[in-house]
Amino acid sequence: MTITRPYADAAGLAGTDLGFTDWLEVTQDRVDLFADATDDHQWIHVDPERANDGPFGAPIAHGFLTLSLAVKFWSELFDLDGVTTKVNYGLDKVRFISPVKVGSRVRMTATIAEVAEVPGGYQFAVDQTIEIEGGTKPAVVARGLYRFYA
Template identity: 80%
Template sequence: MTTTAAYSDALSLAGTDLGVTDWLEITQDRVNLFADAVDDHQWIHVDPARAADGPFGGAIAHGFLSLSLATKFWTDLFDLEGVTTKVNYGLDKVRFVSPVKVGARVRMSAVIAEVTEVPGGYQFTVDQVFEIEGGSKPAVVARGLYRFYA
C-alpha cells in the first residue's frame, strides 16, 4: 500500500515505516533484458543450462538488477504530493547479501530514516531491504537517497 503525504509534512516523516511492497517474480526474460541494457552477459545470468551446474545451482539476477527495482518499489510505497520533480539522488550504502535465483520472488521494505531540507526541497534517506521469498537472508540492503522539489 502506498503511503501518501503532503509536501508540507515532509520533515515529520522521519522514522516512518512504509511497510513492504507486493512480491515481484524475477524472470529469465527480465534478466536477459537487463543483461542487454548493461552489456553484462555473464553465463551465471543468461545461460540457465550452464548455470544449473554453477555455484548457485541456477541462473541468478544481476545484483544491480535487484537494486534497480528500488525505483519501482519506492514509488509503490511512497508518494509526496505537491512536488514538481522527484529525483533518485543516489545511495549511501549497498550490500548484495544473497543472490536472487531466476524464478524467485522479491519485495522491498522501507523506513524513512531521515528527512533534511535541501535548496528547493527535501532529501529523504531511506533504509531499504530487498527480501527473497522463503530466503533466510535479504538479497540487498541499501540506503537510498531521494529528493523532492516543490
C-alpha cells in the same frame, strides 16, 4: 499500498515505516533484458543450462538488476503530494547479501531514516531491504536518497 503525505508534512516523516511492496517474480526474460542493457552476459545470469550446474544451482539475477528494482518498489511505497519534481539522488552503503535465483520472488520494505531540507525541497534517506520470498537473508540492503522539490 502507497503511503501518500502532503508536502507540508515532509520534515516530520523521519522514522516512518513504509511497510512492504507486492512480490515481484524475477524472470529469465527480465534478466536477459538487463544483460542486454548493461552488456553483462556472464553465464551465471544468461545461460540457464550451464548455471544449473554452477555455484548457485540456477541462473541468478545481476546484483544491480535487483538493486534497480528499488526504484519501482520505492514508487509503490511512498509519494509526496504537492511537489513539482522527484529525483533519485543516489545511494549510500549498498550490500548484495544473497543471490536472487531466476524464478524467485522479491519485495522491498523501507523506512524513512532521515529527512533533510535542501534548497527548494527535502532529501529523504530511506533504509531499503529487498528480500527473497522464503529466504533467510535479504538480497540487497541499501540506503536510497530521494529528493522532492516544491
